[in-house]
Amino acid sequence: MDRSIYLGVDVGGTYIKCARLRGTKILKRITMETRAREGLEVSLQQILTAINRIGKDAAGIGIGIAGIIDSKHGIVRYSPNMPGWDEVPLARLLERKSGVPVCILNDVNAACLGEWQYGAAKGCQDVFMLTVGTGVGGAAVCEGRLQFGAHGFAGEFGHIIIKENGKKCACGNRGCLESYVGVRPITRLARRLLRNRKSSLHEAERITPRSIALEAKRGDRVARDIYARIGHYLGIGITNIIHLYDPTIVIVSGGVSNAGRILFDPLRKTVKECVIGSRFRDYWIVPPALGNDAGILGAVYYAKSVAHSANSS
Numbered sequence: 640m641d642r643s644i645y646l647g648v649d650v651g652g653t654y655i656k657c658a659r660l661r662g663t664k665i666l667k668r669i670t671m672e673t674r675a676r677e678g679l680e681v682s683l684q685q686i687l688t689a690i691n692r693i694g695k696d697a698a699g700i701g702i703g704i705a706g707i708i709d710s711k712h713g714i715v716r717y718s719p720n721m722p723g724w725d726e727v728p729l730a731r732l733l734e735r736k737s738g739v740p741v742c743i744l745n746d747v748n749a750a751c752l753g754e755w756q757y758g759a760a761k762g763c764q765d766v767f768m769l770t771v772g773t774g775v776g777g778a779a780v781c782e783g784r785l786q787f788g789a790h791g792f793a794g795e796f797g798h799i800i801i802k803e804n805g806k807k808c809a810c811g812n813r814g815c816l817e818s819y820v821g822v823r824p825i826t827r828l829a830r831r832l833l834r835n836r837k838s839s840l841h842e843a844e845r846i847t848p849r850s851i852a853l854e855a856k857r858g859d860r861v862a863r864d865i866y867a868r869i870g871h872y873l874g875i876g877i878t879n880i881i882h883l884y885d886p887t888i889v890i891v892s893g894g895v896s897n898a899g900r901i902l903f904d905p906l907r908k909t910v911k912e913c914v915i916g917s918r919f920r921d922y923w924i925v926p927p928a929l930g931n932d933a934g935i936l937g938a939v940y941y942a943k944s945v946a947h948s949a950n951s952s
């Protein structure tokens with residue numbers, strides 16, 4: 640075993656990404672298409688193959704994965720990207736076959752740890768991170784500690800309810816933030832606004848958050864209106880977060896955040912208007928700094944800190 644080597648793994652619905660790290664330096668990478676539909680055994684084997692190729696000698700492995708993850712017991716309770724991964728003791732299964740200690744945590748928690756330690760929130764003690772993509776996730780670091788909550792599921796930012804009797808959400812509730820700002824609601828809003836308005840989006844090959852952002856930057860009014868509304872909804876959500884956690888920094892990541900200022904300007908405006916005690920607070924709402932590696936760096940940081948606290952107790 641090489642004590643300086645750790646393996647970081649990001650289990651996504653499309654790709655499984657693995658990286659061999661010394662410190663924060665990525666020495667090797669393996670990326671595979673996730674074969675989640677072929678069942679638990681196949682995707683487990685994919686992760687094991689990667690461990691055998693680039694992490695057999697590692698001191699530890701940190702794995703970030705979407706869903707309800709019980710980090711304390713190393714159990715995937717449920718993962719939306721991985722059908723059949725219900726109540727899977729992932730850490731134990733992988734440890735037994737690889738001989739390397741394994742820690743697992745929610746993917747947004749992992750990305751938040753990465754950005755906190757090495758990226759956009761470096762040096763801050765109170766951080767909130769939200770990701771806006773197909774789903775909307777969240778994670779909080781308060782007074783220098785990642786928040787897990789009583790059962791390990793803290794930070795479900797996408798499912799805070801911003802409108803009573805609002806739109807139906809995938810979770811079964813109505814009016815969740817996710818049903819207003821995720822990829823699907825954005826394209827649905829675009830289609831609705833485009834019905835009776837002129838827009839260069841009528842010529843777009845596909846209506847996606849990306850194509851809408853592109854036209855918004857070129858000055859298209861409808862595209863700008865779409866992001867103004869999304870920014871406003873996110874601003875309401877972030878106002879709730881600031882009132883709850885009083886963070887110094889809120890990181891907005893995920894595909895939708897790539898829109899840049901056309902999203903961040905209306906978002907910041909709503910927060911400024913709604914947050915109480917605004918003039919007594921110093922807070923920043925920013926995009927992430929680490930790109931796609933935040934999750935891997937954060938998962939490794941987590942694995943190291945678990946190993947460290949086990950050694951010192």
Ligand SMILES: [Zn+2]
Nearest residue numbers: 798808810815
């Ligand atoms: Zn919901």
